[in-house]
Amino acid sequence: MGVFAGSSxxxxxxxxxxxxxxxxxxxxxxxxxxxxxxxxxxHKIEVNSLDFSSDGKLLVSCDDNTLNLYDxxxxxxxxxxxxxxxxxxxxxxxxxxxxxxxxxxxxxxxxFYWSIYENEIIKRFSGHKxxxxxxxxxxxxxxxxxxxxxxTVKLWSLSCEDQEPDGILDLTPKKTTAVVSFDPKGVVFxxxxxxxxxxxxxINRLRxxxxxxxxxxxxxxxxxxxPEIRVLKFSGDGNHLLMGTSEDCLLLVDAxxxxxxxxxxxxxxxSGLRLEACFTxxxxxxxxxxxxxxxxxxxxxxxxxxxxxxxxxxxTNVRFNPKYILMATACTNIILWMPKEWK
Numbered sequence: 001m002g003v004f005a006g007s008s009x010x011x012x013x014x015x016x017x018x019x020x021x022x023x024x025x026x027x028x029x030x031x032x033x034x035x036x037x038x039x040x041x042x043h044k045i046e047v048n049s050l051d052f053s054s055d056g057k058l059l060v061s062c063d064d065n066t067l068n069l070y071d072x073x074x075x076x077x078x079x080x081x082x083x084x085x086x087x088x089x090x091x092x093x094x095x096x097x098x099x100x101x102x103x104x105x106x107x108x109x110x111x112f113y114w115s116i117y118e119n120e121i122i123k124r125f126s127g128h129k130x131x132x133x134x135x136x137x138x139x140x141x142x143x144x145x146x147x148x149x150x151x152t153v154k155l156w157s158l159s160c161e162d163q164e165p166d167g168i169l170d171l172t173p174k175k176t177t178a179v180v181s182f183d184p185k186g187v188v189f190x191x192x193x194x195x196x197x198x199x200x201x202x203i204n205r206l207r208x209x210x211x212x213x214x215x216x217x218x219x220x221x222x223x224x225x226x227p228e229i230r231v232l233k234f235s236g237d238g239n240h241l242l243m244g245t246s247e248d249c250l251l252l253v254d255a256x257x258x259x260x261x262x263x264x265x266x267x268x269x270x271s272g273l274r275l276e277a278c279f280t281x282x283x284x285x286x287x288x289x290x291x292x293x294x295x296x297x298x299x300x301x302x303x304x305x306x307x308x309x310x311x312x313x314x315x316t317n318v319r320f321n322p323k324y325i326l327m328a329t330a331c332t333n334i335i336l337w338m339p340k341e342w343k
Contacts, residue, residue: 026282028305030325031297035340036310037326038075039333042068047317047330048089053097054139056323060100060116061334062091067102069116072326075336081119086110090135094142094158101144101158103132111135111146113158125156125163134179134232138211140186147178153191155214167214181232181241183255187211190241191218192229204229206241206258222258226251230274235283240300242286244277250288252300262302268292273314280320287327289315295329295337310335 040061049062052072059070064087069078086104093100098117104110109132111125130149137144142158143166153169160166171178171193178193188208195205203225207218224243231244234255241258243251248269252262268291269275277288285305286298293311295318298304313331320327327337 030339031305033339034337036335037338038336041333046332049091050317050319051093052321053093056321058097060091092137123163127165138182138186145180147180153178179232181234183234184238192232231277235279236281237283246272264302267296276317281322287318289318
């Protein structure tokens with residue numbers, strides 16, 4: 001994993017480390033030394049989504065009205081794009097740094113395949129009847145998953161000429177919505193939704209599907225008595241699933257048998273916000289935002305490693321760079337975090 005040096009973003013140092021093939025292992029010490037390196041104040045309203053490019057060099061951020069592209073090696077904004085017809089959400093890089101997918105927040109609830117290099121909508125995917133909840137790109141192939149308040153999950157292909165879904169999982173008989181995630185090899189996807197309720201609260205169902213045989217149904221499932229699952233992420237090594245809920249509760253699950261390994265709490269979410277949570281690229285640490293602006297980091301054993309303050313509002317988006325020791329978190333502002341000292 002590459003790294004930035006110093007207390008400010010330093011492009012020459014980063015390029016030198018890339019050329020020399022130097023790498024650093026993420027440790028408790030490095031994460032405890034994370035500090036704000038850059039505050040990006042280009043958004044005027046709350047950021048609703050963030051994503052790093054697969055090579056780690058670009059960051060894209062989105063609010064309802066604008067899409068900003070940043071060179072994170074230099075810590076500067078490259079461009080701002082606008083969709084003047086629809087409010088937008090859920091921006092995700094494709095496998096090319098020049099293009100993203102994102103969702104319209106109003107009818108007809110398009111999914112846009114957007115060239116950010118030419119500022120041109122390449123395709124509009126249609127089929128959802130209500131606002132999207134989740135949009136996830138396959139890490140290895142040019143297909144993606146979407147879930148919506150219309151109680152369906154849809155599988156799409158960027159290369160599809162008719163721009164219709166390749167597959168549909170209909171949850172309307174269950175009267176529930178879902179969140180989705182691809183495994184790191186892009187061959188399995190997970191779906192989580194509320195199956196029912198008990199005296200202690202909701203019963204959430206987690207299912208795993210083979211991408212090539214999803215029409216046969218899930219090959220593994222388990223139930224969890226917990227608040228509604230609103231975030232679902234595979235770890236980079238494929239061994240775990242992280243589930244964020246509507247309360248101050250994260251669940252770490254074994255991805256092979258779907259048994260619960262850890263339940264983590266202790267962060268603010270009294271308002272039931274959708275707080276994004278994620279793994280670090282080495283799969284050893286977990287990150288979550290919070291209602292009170294604090295960013296929390298734990299190891300996979302549930303031990304808190306770091307609490308980072310600096311956001312004036314709720315932190316609803318967190319992302320760790322896939323190639324560099326750099327983290328991005330967002331409320332209205334975006335903070336880029338990296339270690340302040342190297343030993």
